[in-house]
Amino acid sequence: MIDKRIASAAEAVSDIPDGASLAVGGFGLSGNPIALIEALLAQGTRELSIVSNNCGVDDWGLGILLQAQRIRKMTSSYVGENKEFERQFLSGELELELTPQGTLAEKLRAGGSGIAAFFTQTGVGTQVAGGGLPRRYDGAGGVAVASPVKDVRVFTVGGSSREYVLEEAITTDFSLVHAAAGDRYGNLVFHKAARNFNPLAAMAGRVCIAQVERLVEPGELDPDSIHLPGVFVHRVVEVGTDIEKRIERRTVAAAEGK
Structure with missing residues (x-):
């Protein structure tokens, strides 16, 4: 078996070149591989073609790459939460391939499964x-x-x-995903709604880079609980359980009696 651990997010994305295509996990802001996205921003990579359900918001998720004008093209199913996205698209700065959500999911799954x-x-x-x-x-x-x-x-x-x-089908040069836990062989477990597009994006990338909140030894993950086998994952970087996680809109109910 191959030890796929990488010391840092910066090292994990260091060979992603200008003009690369990426499949990126996440749905809204849930399950965004934010540490890898921030490392890619700091690296200065440009002219990216990104496949993801959406493009984050103006100051978080893929939105920070968009704000810095690092994205050439988006293939997405929903783009309604990002004002800068609207501006760049209408001004002709950004190309958009709008795709029905279920179709986008299947295009990624097909690409990862060898279906043309x-x-x-x-x-x-x-x-x-x-x-x-x-x-x-x-x-x-x-x-x-x-x-x-x-x-x-x-x-x-x-x-x-x-x-x-x-x-x-869709295949990309790289994929960036977020998982709750993973082992050094690349087996991944996702947490509830953060599972979303992450396994599909991982499958579609020729090189899959996974950020995990918790990195464990092989055998510690219940085999029946593994959502994505390590055969699809090439690099794993631990980012810790205290990594920032955002939601787009918080909706709460009034407490009883108030």
Whole structure:
């Protein structure tokens, strides 16, 4: 077995070059690999093409890379919590490939599983299949780059014939993920909602870098509790259990009797 421990987040991302593609775990701000993102920011890497459910917020998560104008393209399913994202997209500074959430998840899973493409009903009859979605604006209100037309075919499933759109899998140069615990062989355990896109992003990266809150010895993790086997993970860096974790919006109920 290979010991995949790395001493620091900075060392873990040190070979990510300008122009690299990355799959990044997280959903909203839950499960963001913030230590790796901050290390990438400090390193100065630019022109990144990032695949992630969203792009954080203006001052946290992937939003800090966006604020520093380090991102060339985002492939995402939700982008509504980041004002700087809106500004860069509408001004033509940022390219966006907007993808339905379930489709994005399956594109990552397929890429990590060696599946080149798949057919889905999601997006049939819309611009997702028919093309024309703005990917980059020209800065003057016009569309400089639009999404292409995709292949649509009819399949009979369960006695019913329906149209399906062809979606290509996603693989990236690197992936950055956050896990609650991991061992030095790269086996990972995620905590509840922070599991989200992290296993899928990990699978899609040719080199997967995982930050873990707690690093343990092989055998300490219950084999039945491992969410992602170490075969998908190449580097593991321990960031501690006190690492900052944010949520986008806190909603609480009034105490009884008040």
